[in-house]
Amino acid sequence: MTDSMPISRRTFIASAALAAGGALAIGLRYMPWGRMAEPSGSVEVFNWIVVAPDDTITIRIAQMEMGQGTMTAMAQLLAEELEADWSKVKTELISIATHLRRGRIYGRTTTAGSEGVSRSQMLLRTSGAQIRTMFVRAAAKRLGVNESELVAKNSVVTHTSTGRRLTYGELAADAADVPVPDPDSVELKDPSEWRTIGASVDRVDLPGKVDGSATYGIDVEVPGMKHAAIAMSPVFGGRLVAHDAQAALGRPGVQRVVVLPDAGAVAVVADEWWQARSAIDAMKVIWDEGTWASVDSAAIRAGLMEGFEGPPDRSLRNDGDVEGAIASAARTLEADYFTPYLEHAALEPMNCTALVTRRRFEVWAPTQVPEFAMETAAEAAGMAAGRGILHVTQIGGGFGRRQETDFVAQAVQIARAMRGTPVKLLWSREDTMQHGFYRPASLSRIRAALDGEGNITAWWHRIAAPSTDEVRNRFGSDSLLYAIPNMRVELVSRSSHVPEGQMRGVGFSIHGFVTQSALDELARAAGRDPYELQRTLLDPEKTPAIVPTATLEGQITHDLRPRERAARLRAVLDEVAGKSGWGSPLGPGRGRGLAVQEQADAFYAVVVEVTLDGKGWFRVDRVVVAGDPSFLVNPRNAEAQVEGSVAFGLTSAMYGEITIDRGRVAQSNFHDYPMLRIREMPKVETHWVLSRQPGWGGVGEPVVSAVIPALTNAIYDAGGPRIRSLPIRNHEISVEGGRARG
Amino acid sequence: MGDQVIRLTLNGSPVVVEAPGDMPLLWVLRDKLGLTGTKYGCGMGTCGVCTVHIDGSAAFSCLTPVAAAAGREVTTIEGLSPEGEHPLQRAWIAEQVPQCGYCQSGQIMRAAALLARNGTPTREEIIEEMQANLCRCGTYLRIVRAIERAGEEM
Numbered sequence: 065m066t067d068s069m070p071i072s073r074r075t076f077i078a079s080a081a082l083a084a085g086g087a088l089a090i091g092l093r094y095m096p097w098g099r100m101a102e103p104s105g106s107v108e109v110f111n112w113i114v115v116a117p118d119d120t121i122t123i124r125i126a127q128m129e130m131g132q133g134t135m136t137a138m139a140q141l142l143a144e145e146l147e148a149d150w151s152k153v154k155t156e157l158i159s160i161a162t163h164l165r166r167g168r169i170y171g172r173t174t175t176a177g178s179e180g181v182s183r184s185q186m187l188l189r190t191s192g193a194q195i196r197t198m199f200v201r202a203a204a205k206r207l208g209v210n211e212s213e214l215v216a217k218n219s220v221v222t223h224t225s226t227g228r229r230l231t232y233g234e235l236a237a238d239a240a241d242v243p244v245p246d247p248d249s250v251e252l253k254d255p256s257e258w259r260t261i262g263a264s265v266d267r268v269d270l271p272g273k274v275d276g277s278a279t280y281g282i283d284v285e286v287p288g289m290k291h292a293a294i295a296m297s298p299v300f301g302g303r304l305v306a307h308d309a310q311a312a313l314g315r316p317g318v319q320r321v322v323v324l325p326d327a328g329a330v331a332v333v334a335d336e337w338w339q340a341r342s343a344i345d346a347m348k349v350i351w352d353e354g355t356w357a358s359v360d361s362a363a364i365r366a367g368l369m370e371g372f373e374g375p376p377d378r379s380l381r382n383d384g385d386v387e388g389a390i391a392s393a394a395r396t397l398e399a400d401y402f403t404p405y406l407e408h409a410a411l412e413p414m415n416c417t418a419l420v421t422r423r424r425f426e427v428w429a430p431t432q433v434p435e436f437a438m439e440t441a442a443e444a445a446g447m448a449a450g451r452g453i454l455h456v457t458q459i460g461g462g463f464g465r466r467q468e469t470d471f472v473a474q475a476v477q478i479a480r481a482m483r484g485t486p487v488k489l490l491w492s493r494e495d496t497m498q499h500g501f502y503r504p505a506s507l508s509r510i511r512a513a514l515d516g517e518g519n520i521t522a523w524w525h526r527i528a529a530p531s532t533d534e535v536r537n538r539f540g541s542d543s544l545l546y547a548i549p550n551m552r553v554e555l556v557s558r559s560s561h562v563p564e565g566q567m568r569g570v571g572f573s574i575h576g577f578v579t580q581s582a583l584d585e586l587a588r589a590a591g592r593d594p595y596e597l598q599r600t601l602l603d604p605e606k607t608p609a610i611v612p613t614a615t616l617e618g619q620i621t622h623d624l625r626p627r628e629r630a631a632r633l634r635a636v637l638d639e640v641a642g643k644s645g646w647g648s649p650l651g652p653g654r655g656r657g658l659a660v661q662e663q664a665d666a667f668y669a670v671v672v673e674v675t676l677d678g679k680g681w682f683r684v685d686r687v688v689v690a691g692d693p694s695f696l697v698n699p700r701n702a703e704a705q706v707e708g709s710v711a712f713g714l715t716s717a718m719y720g721e722i723t724i725d726r727g728r729v730a731q732s733n734f735h736d737y738p739m740l741r742i743r744e745m746p747k748v749e750t751h752w753v754l755s756r757q758p759g760w761g762g763v764g765e766p767v768v769s770a771v772i773p774a775l776t777n778a779i780y781d782a783g784g785p786r787i788r789s790l791p792i793r794n795h796e797i798s799v800e801g802g803r804a805r806g
Numbered sequence: 807m808g809d810q811v812i813r814l815t816l817n818g819s820p821v822v823v824e825a826p827g828d829m830p831l832l833w834v835l836r837d838k839l840g841l842t843g844t845k846y847g848c849g850m851g852t853c854g855v856c857t858v859h860i861d862g863s864a865a866f867s868c869l870t871p872v873a874a875a876a877g878r879e880v881t882t883i884e885g886l887s888p889e890g891e892h893p894l895q896r897a898w899i900a901e902q903v904p905q906c907g908y909c910q911s912g913q914i915m916r917a918a919a920l921l922a923r924n925g926t927p928t929r930e931e932i933i934e935e936m937q938a939n940l941c942r943c944g945t946y947l948r949i950v951r952a953i954e955r956a957g958e959e960m
Contacts, residue, residue, distance in 0.1 A: 131905030131906030266899065267902060270902065270907070271890070274895045274898040274899060274904065275843070275883065275884070275886075275895060276884050277843065277884075279842075280908060282842075283842035316809075316826075336838065337833060337836075338830065338833040411847045411906070411940065411941075411942050412847075412906075412908045458906075458907065460845070460906050460907070461906045461942050490846075493849055704902065704945070707947055707948075708905055708944035708945070709944070711946065733850055734850075734852035734853055739940055740946075741937050742939075745944070748947060
């Protein structure tokens with residue numbers, strides 16, 4: 065099952081009628097501010113593709129590109145069933161306005177959760193098959209033969225007995241007139257017949273990314289455009305009390321000073337951004353910092369510690385009799401684990417360009433959530449969404465930060481004050497670092513029991529999180545597939561004034577560290593090998609019959625049974641153990657660490673190798689990854705996602721930490737929020753164990769969460785400290801070649 | 807603080823700009839001259855996405871006052887190769903380096919300055935040079951491979 069099911073013909077006609085054209089919009093497409101013909105005889109066939117007379121096929125993409133390669137993968141999925149000649153495939157983002165006008169025909173546009181492929185694949189493959197069928201039917205009519213005598217391949221329909229052939233370009237106009245076949249009537253290819261899916265074709269978006277021509281949000285240029293810089297209340301929730309507008313207005317190029325409607329920010333609009341930024345800096349601004357100005361990280365952590373006392377807010381899992389098992393245990397262990405707030409640190413600072421006229425609005429934004437951005441913009445413009453156009457640009461890093469639309473609202477509010485003049489709002493790095501939506505901090509206490517043979521008999525996990533969102537405070541904690549008879553997971557959640565949001569890895573990046581660290585500690589305490597312990601606990605025959613999944617209530621998921629999940633996780637565990645040479649001797653000062661991760665129908669295991677030099681420095685030598693996302697659309701790009709996940713996870717493990725001081729974020733830029741650099745990047749080896757079963761998983765996130773505990777376990781294995789709080793640089797150990805510890 | 811008239815050579819052509827002398831070269835390139843391939847990331851020389859060449863050497867354009875570029879040769883990603891066919895650009899495609907791509911103009915410019923003075927850098931020399939540039943997507947392994955590939959080709 066997927067969220068985006070293929071639409072039936074009836075649905076299609078109904079939504080097409082709503083879309084303003086009535087029948088198929090042949091040869092027409094919606095353009096900003098109106099409707100224009102495709103150039104030079106190009107024809108749109110069933111919403112998804114535009115075919116040019118030279119057989120070039122442009123495939124429309126409904127997932128936003130932020131470097132994960134989704135434009136390429138989405139196109140591969142549709143092109144496979146379309147039988148398109150890949151060498152003549154181009155891509156373009158869908159028009160969000162058309163999508164909304166036509167009844168959300170393109171399925172899910174929100175781009176998050178490593179779910180682009182898994183949630184879109186059925187819709188795209190089915191749509192491709194529907195369009196292929198339309199070409200074949202058009203050819204059958206043109207040639208006066210039966211459909212069954214025709215074969216479609218490489219964008220050509222061939223009459224097998226006579227060799228007569230018609231290209232998709234020649235057939236496009238006729239194909240667009242063929243009634244769209246019912247999605248249930250088209251047959252999808254067996255995976256063994258795939259040629260485009262599973263091929264490591266070049267990414268379609270890379271040429272513009274090596275010559276400077278790709279247009280990110282920050283690069284948008286609209287005629288007559290002005291530039292805005294902004295000052296926001298340093299303490300979250302503070303309000304503007306006074307500002308010296310004259311100091312800004314007297315400066316070169318400055319056009320206007322705009323106080324935003326909620327008084328949480330003030331903007332300066334100027335001819336150039338440097339002028340606007342300099343004017344903001346020159347302007348004296350006084351804030352009412354509100355009641356949060358006395359809060360700091362120590363107070364937040366102390367509040368979380370209180371969460372270990374008293375009853376939980378919510379029981380997430382309660383198998384067996386945890387208290388009884390602990391009472392009768394041969395040994396018990398208890399440990400607390402802490403993970404800090406994190407900022408996404410996308411290298412493109414937040415920005416958005418907007419134009420608001422009397423009747424319409426137009427927005428250019430790097431966003432992961434185009435439909436939400438459109439709603440936000442409409443509200444800020446004071447108009448219905450139907451009056452707006454949204455252009456999604458290239459995105460200079462998303463990582464979840466661009467699932468929020470705060471910067472879109474601001475840009476439209478400023479443009480509304482500048483009615484008729486397009487305005488590009490650009491945040492500074494400091495604005496971006498200090499006004500984020502942070503991966504929340506979290507505190508966990510694990511109590512566990514061992515019997516006399518070193519078996520884990522009880523697992524009690526109490527979470528205390530300054531977060532009320534279960535994707536962030538729960539995911540990864542209660543879905544453990546381990547054969548532990550007595551397991552309790554419970555949550556105390558407290559809201560905080562620090563804005564929180566989704567970040568690559570979400571809750572798994574917290575609870576992966578907690579659970580995989582605790583398991584490693586239990587293995588050591590029991591005198592067992594961590595791999596052997598994991599393998600024993602992931603016995604499909606002994607996995608509990610019911611194990612929660614990391615899904616939200618009401619969310620449709622693949623219905624994998626716990627024993628299948630355990631079997632797949634154990635398979636990647638075995639693979640990573642084999643490929644990493646687990647158990648083979650390492651030299652002095654060297655160590656290995658292991659972690660596994662299940663996330664949204666994807667299964668990963670990671671082994672990290674480190675060297676300690678005995679003087680307080682360590683080096684990550686090698687990261688071995690085994691993964692089972694069931695299918696791969698583009699293996700080379702999937703490997704890039706694994707490499708990127710390793711870098712992202714290592715940054716969080718070694719460096720990442722946002723702290724709160726006097727109610728505000730203490731860090732401001734990359735000098736005090738360091739990230740992994742090229743010298744610290746280890747060798748990454750990726751191995752796939754593809755189960756090729758229904759239930760497609762993702763590749764962009766799970767390794768982020770697994771590499772963190774694999775690293776800290778490796779440091780311990782090498783003779784280093786047991787790391788129970790992140791980042792590692794706060795401990796008496798630092799990364800070789802890295803920056804000085806903070 | 808009035809504007810100064812500053813003459814420099816940009817991507818091989820003479821250019822005259824009027825700007826405050828302390829305006830960073832980055833913003834002159836982006837907002838006055840329309841060359842947006844050079845990016846803004848941190849404004850303090852810690853990320854390298856603004857890297858350009860000044861007289862052939864890699865420089866942070868965010869930290870370079872435009873007055874300091876007067877009379878000098880500035881090269882941006884747009885001017886690295888007329889057709890985008892510099893060996894590094896071809897190698898970047900061959901190795902499928904970019905993810906989001908935002909840092910890659912700066913990465914390529916720094917690598918180009920390295921190869922211009924040392925056509926056969928060792929892996930250690932590559933890492934030493936490229937340490938200045940951040941990539942949040944984590945494309946580092948492919949960056950090293952692409953520089954090695956381009957070095958062999960040159």
